[in-house]
Amino acid sequence: MTDLETLIQKKQKEIYNEIDDYTDSVYAILGFCNLWSYDKPGKNKPNVKVFQGRRLTPPTNLNLTEATSAVTPDLGIVVDDKNAILGEIKKNFPKDDSNDRQKEVFEQLKQYDQQLLGWPTPTETVDSHELTLLVHQLTSVYAKDYFSIHNQEVNFNHPFCIVSFTRVDQGEHYFLFQLIDGHPGCSMKINETRLHFGVPIPMRAILEAYSKSKIYDAMPPLAYLLNLMWENVFTPLAAENPKFQKLKTNSKLDIQIDVDDILKVLQDSFSFQCWHKDYPARQPLIPKREWIEKACQFFVDSQIGTWLDYNEELQVHYHKLEKTLDHFIRLVAEARSNKEYQPLMFDLNTGKRGNN
Amino acid sequence: MQQIDFNSFFYDISSDERGFIIALDAVLSSENRQATIVPFASNYSPEENFKNEGSRLIDVSHRNSDLDLFKMRFYTNKDGSKECIEGQFFVYKFGINPNLYLAITLESRDFVNRALLPFIDQHRTRFYLTFLNQDKLKTFLNNYREGCGYTDLNILRVSLISRYANEKKETIIQSVSWLGLPMETAFTYANENNGWFKSLTFEALRRDKKLAQITIYRNGVIKTDRDMIGINKYLIESICSLIRDNLTLFSKRSRRENELAVKPLTIQFGQNQFSDVGENAKFIDKMNELSDASVSVMHGNPYIFLTIIDYVDGSTFDIWVLKANELIIVPQLKSTVNSLKRVISHIFDRYAEGTIQEFTAEVLL
Numbered sequence: 100m101t102d103l104e105t106l107i108q109k110k111q112k113e114i115y116n117e118i119d120d121y122t123d124s125v126y127a128i129l130g131f132c133n134l135w136s137y138d139k140p141g142k143n144k145p146n147v148k149v150f151q152g153r154r155l156t157p158p159t160n161l162n163l164t165e166a167t168s169a170v171t172p173d174l175g176i177v178v179d180d181k182n183a184i185l186g187e188i189k190k191n192f193p194k195d196d197s198n199d200r201q202k203e204v205f206e207q208l209k210q211y212d213q214q215l216l217g218w219p220t221p222t223e224t225v226d227s228h229e230l231t232l233l234v235h236q237l238t239s240v241y242a243k244d245y246f247s248i249h250n251q252e253v254n255f256n257h258p259f260c261i262v263s264f265t266r267v268d269q270g271e272h273y274f275l276f277q278l279i280d281g282h283p284g285c286s287m288k289i290n291e292t293r294l295h296f297g298v299p300i301p302m303r304a305i306l307e308a309y310s311k312s313k314i315y316d317a318m319p320p321l322a323y324l325l326n327l328m329w330e331n332v333f334t335p336l337a338a339e340n341p342k343f344q345k346l347k348t349n350s351k352l353d354i355q356i357d358v359d360d361i362l363k364v365l366q367d368s369f370s371f372q373c374w375h376k377d378y379p380a381r382q383p384l385i386p387k388r389e390w391i392e393k394a395c396q397f398f399v400d401s402q403i404g405t406w407l408d409y410n411e412e413l414q415v416h417y418h419k420l421e422k423t424l425d426h427f428i429r430l431v432a433e434a435r436s437n438k439e440y441q442p443l444m445f446d447l448n449t450g451k452r453g454n455n
Numbered sequence: 456m457q458q459i460d461f462n463s464f465f466y467d468i469s470s471d472e473r474g475f476i477i478a479l480d481a482v483l484s485s486e487n488r489q490a491t492i493v494p495f496a497s498n499y500s501p502e503e504n505f506k507n508e509g510s511r512l513i514d515v516s517h518r519n520s521d522l523d524l525f526k527m528r529f530y531t532n533k534d535g536s537k538e539c540i541e542g543q544f545f546v547y548k549f550g551i552n553p554n555l556y557l558a559i560t561l562e563s564r565d566f567v568n569r570a571l572l573p574f575i576d577q578h579r580t581r582f583y584l585t586f587l588n589q590d591k592l593k594t595f596l597n598n599y600r601e602g603c604g605y606t607d608l609n610i611l612r613v614s615l616i617s618r619y620a621n622e623k624k625e626t627i628i629q630s631v632s633w634l635g636l637p638m639e640t641a642f643t644y645a646n647e648n649n650g651w652f653k654s655l656t657f658e659a660l661r662r663d664k665k666l667a668q669i670t671i672y673r674n675g676v677i678k679t680d681r682d683m684i685g686i687n688k689y690l691i692e693s694i695c696s697l698i699r700d701n702l703t704l705f706s707k708r709s710r711r712e713n714e715l716a717v718k719p720l721t722i723q724f725g726q727n728q729f730s731d732v733g734e735n736a737k738f739i740d741k742m743n744e745l746s747d748a749s750v751s752v753m754h755g756n757p758y759i760f761l762t763i764i765d766y767v768d769g770s771t772f773d774i775w776v777l778k779a780n781e782l783i784i785v786p787q788l789k790s791t792v793n794s795l796k797r798v799i800s801h802i803f804d805r806y807a808e809g810t811i812q813e814f815t816a817e818v819l820l
Contacts, residue, residue, distance in 0.1 A: 122760075301817045310717045330771050335771075369771060422749055
């Protein structure tokens with residue numbers, strides 16, 4: 100096996116892990132919110148509102164514009180239009196504080212530790228809110244240690260706690276949420292005892308929600324996004340062509356699609372938009388256009404697509420891929436590896452190995 | 456071979472269901488013929504379904520309200536020379552359900568196996584045939600035996616699909632066996648061989664007298680040399696009823712047809728099929744054998760999450776295993792009845808049979 104191939108395979112594994120992390124984060128958002136919103140199968144409690152990626156702003160900020168001062172927490176839960184929880188997911192909490200990586204997480208949370216406007220309530224305010232950091236069980240001890248050591252320095256004004264999550268298998272697959280540190284406020288108290296001992300949420304219970312909300316407001320791994328576009332946007336479009344059924348695996352079918360149409364399908368069908376039907380203001384449209392442009396550009400760079408109108412309309416050279424996800428992971432891994440591998444190649448002019 | 460005069464047969468029979476079946480029964484009793492019956496559902500009219508395409512030339516010979524007679528000519532090359540296979544078949548609207556039909560022919564096996572059935576298979580996006588799992592097949596045959604007062608159904612020949620597994624690999628073996636066993640014993644034999652019947656040929660016996668020889672296929676196709684009345688009442692009606700139930704279960708599952716809501720189905724295995732994690736790899740291997748499809752493994756261990764594209768019509772599905780005894784199919788934006796059936800019958804054929812049910816979400820405490 101060549102060095103390049105070894106590198107590509109290493110990258111492929113990394114991408115699989117990134118996809119796993121991303122889907123786990125989506126599941127953590129759904130599962131944690133479910134603790135408050137669940138009423139009965141298919142029905143949420145009417146007094147609970149949940150949101151993802153909502154733009155909240157401090158009431159006034161003389162130094163910063165709204166755009167720069169706005170915060171977009173990973174999840175929000177409002178109970179009775181009065182009490183709320185804001186949560187941030189960090190599946191892989193940094194194991195050390197090199198480059199202030201641990202500090203940055205808490206600094207981000209500190210931005211939520213102020214009065215905020217824009218809640219999905221009639222007055223756009225709540226009486227109180229508290230903060231939660233959700234971390235994977237494997238890295239939760241690092242978060243807990245950091246908070247213990249830097250408690251005074253961080254000094255949250257609002258109640259704050261750390262909740263760990265992990266997948267567990269007991270014949271059925273669950274997401275287990277457990278309170279590991281901090282001081283829950285009145286909103287968290289509803290579930291404090293349960294969280295203290297650990298609450299298992301069956302993945303099955305949030306399966307329907309996941310099937311509709313596969314993308315949150317963090318850019319998904321590129322291969323995951325390419326696969327979602329290929330399966331659910333390009334394939335149904337290609338299937339409208341009478342030649343589709345008999346298309347041979349080595350033949351191509353050109354389809355044209357506007358970037359805005361790709362966005363619309365994914366926003367309507369695979370984001371958390373369905374959560375925000377009754378309070379859509381302040382909810383950014385996810386996926387973002389720039390993500391889709393980047394994905395389309397990747398199709399172009401991989402010669403699977405051609406821009407008919409740059410960043411506006413794409414022609415996709417559709418073909419029947421055997422394993423779409425593997426295919427796109429391989430392409431992304433190759434692209435990443437080629438970039439990294441370049442410095443190791445011989446410079447044809449100097450005959451030297453290296454990047455100078 | 457002696458020819459059937461389909462034209463006069465067509466004019467002789469009345470178009471109501473009973474008249475048609477009685478006429479067929481009479482032909483089978485008097486002529487040494489075999490009838491092939493293909494129960495199917497379709498959203499298209501017989502005229503739209505059976506039209507000239509490719510190397511098969513089809514004409515409608517005659518038509519009345521519920522019954523059409525078609526002639527099909529199929530040109531093929533055999534040993535370098537052009538060969539024409541020609542035959543006629545009826546398409547009969549079955550019962551009051553608007554989409555249920557029977558295609559019936561008295562033509563030779565050559566015509567059935569090389570012209571008619573391949574045509575239906577090639578246009579499977581238009582034709583919905585069913586699949587009979589072992590439990591259903593056994594129930595239908597028991598009902599037939601008891602309903603017609605037969606003493607036994609003596610199994611003559613089966614095409615059995617068996618799963619043989621060792622620690623690393625699971626192999627599907629198709630075998631043809633001549634059994635000469637009573638029905639109950641034949642099903643026990645299949646069960647012991649971890650298998651299921653792709654087809655089953657049996658004699659209907661009353662005491663020692665053979666009254667009909669019948670073959671029933673997993674996709675609901677029936678061949679018989681007698682007893683159209685009993686077969687119609689206890690087998691065809693049951694198969695059509697199953698088709699109708701499946702149509703109801705598989706229809707309108709796509710998110711586009713449900714204001715983007717999801718409508719999952721489950722396959723219940725009745726046992727902890729996935730209790731061993733090694734089973735995951737076997738299942739994924741089997742799903743990778745699904746023809747004309749993309750199968751992507753989003754997650755393979757300890758739980759399973761696959762995404763599937765059906766390249767026959769562009770339907771897409773998510774497949775999950777989150778409990779040891781259950782598999783969940785989530786139709787995504789596009790999902791057709793035929794595609795859903797194709798995925799489920801692949802799972803039944805290649806992996807394991809189960810019961811299809813509506814998904815009910817977990818009740819949380």
